[in-house]
Amino acid sequence: MPSPSPIKPSPVKLYDFHPPVEDFRSAVLRGLSLPQKMLSPQFLYDKRGSELFDAICQLPEYYLTRTEMDILRANAKDIAAALGDRSLVELGSGSSQKIRILLDAAPQVATYVGVDISRQHLQEACAALMADFDGLDAIAVCADYTQPLPIESIPELRNRPTIGFFPGSSIGNLEPAEAIAFLKTVAVLGDLIVGVDLKKSPIILEPAYDDTQGISAAFALNVLVRINRELGANFDLSQFEYRAHYNEAKGRIEMAIASLCDQTVHLGDTEIGFKAGETLRTECSYKYTVDEFQLLAMEAGFQPVQVWIDRHQLFSLHHLKQM
Ligand SMILES: C[S@@+](CC[C@H](N)C(=O)[O-])C[C@H]1O[C@@H](n2cnc3c(N)ncnc32)[C@H](O)[C@@H]1O
Structure with missing residues (x-):
């Protein structure tokens, strides 16, 4: 049997200060307990999130x-x-x-x-x-x-x-x-x-953050996939939808995931209730x-x-x- 080829060492020096998963867990629990549920946009970027963001960069609307x-x-x-x-x-x-x-x-x-x-x-x-x-x-x-x-x-x-x-x-x-x-x-x-x-104009802004192919939606919803995988939660993605809206008074695009029904999600021992239409803010873009x-x-x-x-x-x- 041929011996496995050695893994090529990366030529890149890495200094790794990535926060531990426990910080992710506490930030998510804190964000989901706020009256306006929200998450820091940095959590959108796991490996899949970075790939989806690269796909967004290629969109005609973006x-x-x-x-x-x-x-x-x-x-x-x-x-x-x-x-x-x-x-x-x-x-x-x-x-x-x-x-x-x-x-x-x-x-x-x-x-x-x-x-x-x-x-x-x-x-x-x-x-x-x-x-x-x-x-x-x-x-x-x-x-x-x-x-x-x-x-x-x-x-x-x-x-x-x-x-x-x-x-x-x-x-x-x-x-x-x-x-x-x-x-x-x-x-x-x-x-x-x-x-x-x-x-x-919102006519240019809103499609840039909510494209017809649904890549922006997949990017935002991926944070729920990540929370399920890394923190053992049970978000059912079919019960949520992505929304992006330009708030002209605040000069910002507001991106959120809306619950399609009254539901309870479990994250470890914690129960998180969502009312129908309630949103979880994933990102703002001023x-x-x-x-x-x-x-x-x-x-x-x-x-x-x-x-x-x-x-x-x-x-x-x-x-x-x-x-
Ligand atoms: C909007 S993308 C921009 C990527 C690239 N600079 C560009 O201009 O196309 C944001 C990038 O910042 C990273 N990022 C987001 N929040 C971060 C944070 N708090 N600390 C470090 N990196 C972060 C993401 O992983 C992603 O690569």
């Missing part, structure tokens, strides 16, 4: 990814100049596709650090970067980016000049006050390049005008230096400097 990539391509030279030769730290790096545009334009960047909660997806993305960019050191940091980045435990970042990249409008997942606190926390990285989705976001950044101690926008004024990319 203008965000292709527009931000267009902005990056159109301004790659300017952005590359802003990066200099600092180590590039991407927060919520996902499949690390957008960074490729910047790395092409900035061969002087020698170190890339991807920070993401979805461990396997992160490692695969960093390995693909190492394979495709000669001389690039791509380091994977599996961590919750809303918590202070443990820079002291990452030798490649300690005492090194860095710049943060936070694309994908992920900042919109945070409440404005949380976004300010987050920016203050990541100020440790120095300058930031942040992708922010702009306010626009939209900003350029002025609104610049004010928010200034409240966090940043000086807006430059903003790049596409010609249809759908999306913005901000370069922020420490004041």
